Amino acid sequence: xxTVSFTSALQRFLPAPTTQVAGGTVGEALGAVFASRxxxxxxxxxxxxxxxxxxxxxxxxxxxxxxxxxxDPVGPRDEIYVFQALSGG
Amino acid sequence: xxxxxYVGTHKGLxxxxxGNGGWEIVDVRFLGDPVSAVLADGDGSVYAxxxxxxxxxKLWRRDNAGAWSEVAVPVFPQKPAESADDPHPxxxxxxWVLEPGGVPGRLWAGTMPGGLFRSDDGGESWSLSxxxxxxxxxxxxxxxxxxxxxxxxxxxxxxRNPSDIRVGxxxxxxxxxxxxxxxxxxINQGMYNxxxxxxxxxxxxxxxIHLLSRCVAHPxxxxxxxxxxxxxxxxAGANWYELTAIRPSKFGFAVAAHPHDPNTVWFVPxxxxxxxxxxxxxxxxxxxxxxxxxxxxxxxxLPQHHAYDLVWRHALAVDETGERLAFGSTSGGLWTSExxxxxxxxxxxRLPPIAVVRFAPE
Numbered sequence: 001x002x003t004v005s006f007t008s009a010l011q012r013f014l015p016a017p018t019t020q021v022a023g024g025t026v027g028e029a030l031g032a033v034f035a036s037r038x039x040x041x042x043x044x045x046x047x048x049x050x051x052x053x054x055x056x057x058x059x060x061x062x063x064x065x066x067x068x069x070x071x072d073p074v075g076p077r078d079e080i081y082v083f084q085a086l087s088g089g
Numbered sequence: 090x091x092x093x094x095y096v097g098t099h100k101g102l103x104x105x106x107x108g109n110g111g112w113e114i115v116d117v118r119f120l121g122d123p124v125s126a127v128l129a130d131g132d133g134s135v136y137a138x139x140x141x142x143x144x145x146x147k148l149w150r151r152d153n154a155g156a157w158s159e160v161a162v163p164v165f166p167q168k169p170a171e172s173a174d175d176p177h178p179x180x181x182x183x184x185w186v187l188e189p190g191g192v193p194g195r196l197w198a199g200t201m202p203g204g205l206f207r208s209d210d211g212g213e214s215w216s217l218s219x220x221x222x223x224x225x226x227x228x229x230x231x232x233x234x235x236x237x238x239x240x241x242x243x244x245x246x247x248x249r250n251p252s253d254i255r256v257g258x259x260x261x262x263x264x265x266x267x268x269x270x271x272x273x274x275x276i277n278q279g280m281y282n283x284x285x286x287x288x289x290x291x292x293x294x295x296x297x298i299h300l301l302s303r304c305v306a307h308p309x310x311x312x313x314x315x316x317x318x319x320x321x322x323x324x325a326g327a328n329w330y331e332l333t334a335i336r337p338s339k340f341g342f343a344v345a346a347h348p349h350d351p352n353t354v355w356f357v358p359x360x361x362x363x364x365x366x367x368x369x370x371x372x373x374x375x376x377x378x379x380x381x382x383x384x385x386x387x388x389x390x391l392p393q394h395h396a397y398d399l400v401w402r403h404a405l406a407v408d409e410t411g412e413r414l415a416f417g418s419t420s421g422g423l424w425t426s427e428x429x430x431x432x433x434x435x436x437x438x439r440l441p442p443i444a445v446v447r448f449a450p451e
Contacts, residue, residue, distance in 0.1 A: 043144040047165040047180035054143040084143035
């Protein structure tokens with residue numbers, strides 16, 4: 001099962017531990033995380049289910065290609081990393 | 090008089106209490122996070138909305154026991170295919186204003202990109218005012234300098250009738266509902282917008298309303314700080330006339346109506362409109378006590394030397410007596426008055442840029 005990890009910056013607002021979940025795409029894997037932690041969803045995705053503008057997702061160190069549909073495929077050994085795209089001051 | 094004051098800033102929420110020695114900060118919450126709206130409700134709850142740069146808009150509530158917890162934010166419905174050409178996103182940008190609904194547990198939230206939401210359970214759940222959102226005219230609303238999206242900046246609930254609602258929109262005029270949001274119409278007549286093409290300047294839907302404020306004891310009296318000047322309505326926002334006596338300038342964002350006196354209101358003028366600083370580098374409050382026929386410029390206790398503070402639309406407040414006021418600036422200045430604005434003092438603090446200032450009701 002793919003592994004999903006979240007930036008420590010999120011831990012300031014709510015728990016977001018690293019987990020292994022079922023899923024063949026990034027969207028499915030994130031959906032599995034949000035099913036058990038529904039409050040986390042709104043921090044990562046917008047109201048239409050797309051990745052938030054200032055949130056980044058990398059799969060095995062490479063940026064997500066489909067930020068709207070989250071359809072990038074993932075395999076059992078893949079690592080999904082969710083973090084913030086730094087901005088502001 | 091109100092003895093609690095909440096100050097929402099770019100870097101957190103500050104609670105001040107009034108003691109014998111003046112106002113003091115007694116609590117700091119959400120340090121480092123931008124606060125976009127605050128409401129101290131009559132039931133003892135306090136609400137603060139955050140505009141997290143990365144992670145979106147959030148809503149927190151403090152209960153009567155003093156415990157803060159995160160509650161739900163409004164969520165827009167799935168965007169249907171036939172709305173693909175809607176120029177505005179169907180996703181919450183930020184909560185710009187929170188107002189009590191006149192019914193226990195009810196809140197109204199005005200948002201960017203222009204959705205109005207209602208909660209009947211103290212923010213546990215929200216429903217979109219579908220009638221307002223689905224109006225074809227909404228697509229004509231346009232974004233403002235404070236954001237790329239249109240936003241509802243004012244929500245006025247008639248204190249005599251909670252089903253009577255008026256909302257002010259940047260930029261889209263004043264919309265009214267008399268059936269708790271089931272239907273809406275634009276009502277503002279008499280305003281003009283100088284920056285529009287000449288043939289559109291008096292069109293109600295292009296009016297750049299910065300903020301509306303209503304006299305609680307005389308709800309038919311509504312005041313407006315508009316991009317092009319200050320206006321007064323004597324019929325709850327339907328017809329407006331400009332108050333040309335305003336000094337030292339007619340531009341600004343904030344307005345606060347006296348809660349009892351229909352002829353008294355406060356504004357905080359600034360240099361229009363690309364510069365947006367205090368006029369002549371001197372912070373001043375404008376007050377009329379005669380319905381706008383004349384204005385006093387109040388400066389006692391306010392910085393008058395190289396002060397470039399701007400006061401955002403939600404950063405001026407008056408309490409229920411009409412005597413105690415507070416306002417905060419983009420430079421982190423915070424001033425309070427105990428005498429209706431005649432004189433001002435500054436708490437011992439240097440705060441982050443201030444977006445919103447609100448008193449707790451007594």
